[in-house]
Amino acid sequence: MRMMALAVEQSAIEAVVVVLPESSIMSLASVLDPMRAANRVAGREVFRWRLLSADGQAVPLTCGVPIAVDGRFSLPLGGDLLLVIGGFNLERHAGTRFLATLQECARHFDMVAGIESGCWLLGRSGLLNGRKATAHWEELEDFARAFPELQVIGDRFVADGKYWTSGGASPTFDMMLHVIAERLGQASALDVASIFVYDQMHSPTDVQPFVSLGRIEARDPELAAAIRLMERTLERPMTVAALARRLSISQRKLETLFARILSTSPGAYYLRLRLQVAHRLVRDSGIPMRDIALRCGFDSLSAFSRAYRREYQASPLKMRSANRAAGVASARDGKR
Structure with missing residues (x-):
């Protein structure tokens, strides 16, 4: 035995x-x-x-x-x-x-x-x-x-x-x-x-974050809480003042946290986060642009297009077309 x-x-x-x-x-x-x-x-x-x-x-x-x-x-x-x-x-x-x-x-x-x-x-x-x-x-x-x-x-x-x-x-x-x-x-x-010097084993029920905060969560919990709140409200973005109220801190303190640690403002970071999600949907999905705009907190397609162009130097439609063309070319190369 x-x-x-x-x-x-x-x-x-x-x-x-x-x-x-x-x-x-x-x-x-x-x-x-x-x-x-x-x-x-x-x-x-x-x-x-x-x-x-x-x-x-x-x-x-x-x-x-x-x-x-x-x-x-x-x-x-x-x-x-x-x-x-x-x-x-x-x-x-x-x-x-x-x-x-x-x-x-x-x-x-x-x-x-x-x-x-x-x-x-x-x-x-x-x-x-x-x-x-x-x-x-x-x-x-x-x-x-x-x-x-x-x-x-x-x-x-x-x-x-x-x-x-x-x-x-x-x-x-x-x-x-x-x-x-x-x-x-x-x-x-x-x-x-x-x-692998991996010092934080996660349980399966830990929620997937949009943003990986690393040590920020322990070192600056108020900043981490602000980012997590932004993640949860992409579809209906809040004003910086409303974010601060929800977090029970002053707007000035919130702005100071973002400037000191991330070298940006809360508003700019919030917008960038929304545009990053939109960028993935533009490139990797067939979701209509108007639906992407609404999902990422833009009241109109024109406002979304302007913000997207400023961030990625191309309109959402051009970015989607270019990505599809690149995919077709890649498929052709794979058949050679």
Whole structure:
């Protein structure tokens, strides 16, 4: 019996990582490096993984680096962990055949995770129906609208049964630490976090922030609270005076905090935050410009266009057209 238990303990956790073109290298690293580090900490192969792509060819990531893979994502396939990493232009990289393969393969894994846009693939495949799930904070509203049968929440990562979803690279790192803690124990997870000098392990229910505040949250809690309030009120922005009242500090103090720490004014930072969200929607969605303007707190399309042009030196329509043209050119290059 003791020998059998030892044999079970020594067996490696089998992981399959599926990565699609135009994914983030940080999301890929957040999956692979915690497993590598767990092997290092354990002094043996506790994780064994294969890297697959939809067609078995090297995958170009958003940074331009091609990632070699071990093979094609195809049947039959099984193991302990199935982790699907997606990025931009999913409809171009994952069609009905990919979704059918995902549906069938999911039956043969103990855990199935959608990472960044990989959560959309789990949603489209029907694997998340009736479950809780999350997506990147920029896409939460669109994700909820696309899959009304899901309970979409803004947590860093979500585990509902064997199906997991993660909203970005940093939450994915947290998710992998959580997997390591479940499989190998909390001490191993802490050892892995320490290798990367990662000193704040988040729980899955921590809310995804629009802005990563780092040490500001502990050092300047009033500034952090102001930014979080701005995040929550993008659609109906408040005046600086109203922000100060809500935060129970003087307007002068609020202005001093932003000037001292961020070298800008509260109003300018608020506007920049709204425009950053708008910029993502302009480039990466087909949402009408008028709806983007309203969603980001602009009373009229003309006011939105003026502010956007000042920030990005192009109108929203021109920016969307240029981005689509670049996507078409990239697709053509990939077929050569």
